[in-house]
Amino acid sequence: MSSPSFEGSDDVVLPFSVEPLDIRGRIVRLGPSIDTILARHGYPDIVSRVVGEAAALTVLLGSSLKFEGRFQLQTKTDGAIDMIVVDYDAPDRLRATARFDKDRLEALGGGSHKAEELLGSGYLAMTIDQGSDRSRYQGVVALEGQSFEEAAHQYFRQSEQIPTRVRLAVAEQFEDGGRTYRAGGLMIQFLPSSPERMRQADLDPGDIPEGHPSNDLATPGEDDAWTEAKALVETVEDHELIDPAVSSERLLYRLFHERGVRVFEPQAVHEECRCSQTRVMAMMRRFSPEDRRDMVGDNGRIGITCEFCSRFYDLDPADVEAEIAKAGSEQA
DSSP: OOOGGGTTOSSEEEEEEEGGGTEEEEEEEESHHHHHHHHHHTOOHHHHHHHHHHHHHHHHHHTTOSSSOEEEEEEEESSSEEEEEEEEETTTEEEEEEEEOHHHHHHTOSSOOOHHHHHOEEEEEEEEEOOTTSOEEEEEEEEESOOHHHHHHHHIIIIIOOOEEEEEEEEEEEETTEEEEEEEEEEEEEOOSSGGGGOOOOSOOTTOOTTOHHHHHHSOOOOHHHHHHHHHHTTOOHHHHHOTTSOHHHHHHHHHTTTOOEEOOOEEOEEOOOOOHHHHHHHHTTSOHHHHHHTOOTTSOEEEEOTTTOOEEEEOHHHHHHHHHHHHHHHO
């Protein structure tokens, strides 16, 4: 069961199960963590909302890792927001960054815009990295005008073949004259003990006429338990995922109290970047001496800014070369 100290808290992932429906899932609520990330970058509002959605989805997926590895979500598209990268370092660290075209955003004018309008076409890649000594797994979904929710459904349908539903929401909270961002997400998966109950249509029936027997065979009937679970999740409104007055426990009770819902130990999440002086030096070793000389500015220093946390590293070229030489001699 969940710890009382976490009830109604922000920056928490709450796993749960609904055994009568063979459902397992997670709810994530992001408060200070996502607000810190977005405030640090100073993104336009419409970019912040898209990054917030991507972060909520990343935490939903990454928090399922049973080992201390990294889950990364990355988009590369032709839209006004042409790149988003979100890292979730299990068990609890989150960071994110985005790249966008300011002129194209301004051309869109004011008002709200959906993520799919800003991303355009390209791909979404989800990578699980278990460490240098283990294999990496990557799943890729084509982005062709669909939302992050729809892309997640497509990923699980094609790659994992697990019936899955995802809900995401991002909003601004105005309080005491200030503005902060909040993000939330809910994911359920149908995991019955009998694999036959998870049957889904693998391929679109194409141009087969309606009523043709082959068409009926191509679309197997959906399990009643999964139909019920999906219908309940579709009643979730955006504000229920982000309103601090509506706790995760309260939302789950509203959805599944008739069936009985069980919650598990919650997992805290916090914003933290992976960058460090050691990692920067390791990166510098990958460049040639000529490239490193070209990095020296007019002030005689090498300046590097982390794209995730905006931390600035001011390096002395002589110290860099000395560190690289030392590392080379140790390896020899």
